[in-house]
Amino acid sequence: MIREVAKPQVRNVLRSRWLLCYVAFFGIATEGLLRFTGGDAKTLLSLTNVVLFVVPLMTLVYGTVYLYNSREFIELLLAQPLKRRTVFAGLYLGLAVPLTAAFAAGVLIPFVLHGIDPAARIVLATMLIGGSALTLVFTGIAFCVALKFEDKLTGLGAALAVWLILALVYDGALLLIVAMMSDHSLEKSLLAVSLANPIDLVRIALLLQFDISALMGYTGAVFSHFFTGSGGLLVITAALAIWIGGPLTAGLMAFNRKDF
């Protein structure tokens, strides 16, 4: 039944103007970078920061608003002979699938049109997987936020706060601490702290593919050593899986308890 619940939602989201803008945004950004930077690797490097900022922001804002606007529709679904977890899974997939598809299409189409440089294939794949993982993570967080706050504006504010913290404040605070404690060697703890932020996780996974970790000094070397091994990839994947599963579980528990 999850499929039957998700299908009309997917259709609904795919027809929304916002989603079209989202595809167009990544399409134009990628196309522009491909034309002006010349070279797939450079384009991907510039695109990294765009993806790391925009995917979480769009997913959080759109996801929160989406759930608030679906309130009456959720009531209609819950009045059907469906389990709550079926409805929840249907809602989640109904949003995460089109968002992921939109992001992937926006980035991929210009590359396909220009022809992909074989050397950049792995980086491109990493970016698509990383962006999709971020979509899954932040859809879950958006659902948690929307279920936690009854009021739409409060919820939207909270979603933006989550984005600000994970996308900006976290790294800023990290840099500050590193600068203040420059006498100590912090590489190991820095490594651990990076795992606690999904955006950083994807950033590390991507930057390490570019082979520019040498530019990041000793810390870069430590990171590179840790993450480029198969163990490192395993750790990143596991950490991202927790970041997807954690908010989803919390969201489902809130959804089960909630009065509609």
Added chain:
Amino acid sequence: MIRIRALRKRYGRLDVLQGIDAEIPTGRVTAIVGPNAAGKTTLIKSILGLVRSDTGSIQVDSVRVNGDESYRTKIGYMPQIARFPSNLTGAELLAMLRELRPDVKEIDDELIRTFGLGLELTKKLNDLSGGTKQKINAVAAFLFKPATLILDEPTAGLDPRSARILKDKILGERRTGRTFIITSHVMSELEELADNVIFISEGKVRFSGSLEQIKRLTRQVNLERAVAELMEQGAAA
């Protein structure tokens, strides 16, 4: 038969349902009336499992309402506010509802014809007026010929002609032995439809009985005056 026993529900400091006891007989139209914020919608939503009650029990045909969702196959629900995914068409919405109940073969889409909805169903739900959406809401509630229908302010937003069509539908279905639970602020409408009345005020059942009984008890000529009298008494007490 729907049996409600000592049902309580609090929202934070708000004591919405303070121990509701009620019985809703099969094959009858039961009206739930009461002042604003009396807990009517909360009661309806508790029966549907949309609201999780704190204590007490609800039995639908002697099956207790809790985690299991199968009892809802026999319930049709028409919520107060009709808001659907904005980029879908009415036809797509109804198709989804049908896919959710693959076992149901026989469909009742008479209201699509009597409301004259044919063309409207091909338009995006976002482009439809509130009244038209409410009609689709009604179609959805009757679609699966459910044994029990729960209608929350069914005629709100409908023009007189559409309201009449819906009321005729309710009376027609009642003759086939279906159970109805209806809330409405239009007492004359309930007078037309209801067999029984449950009057709720401040989270408690103050009266439960037939239309005749409530009029006799309050010595009033119609339901509107009878309910007004009960509210008056409640305020005085």
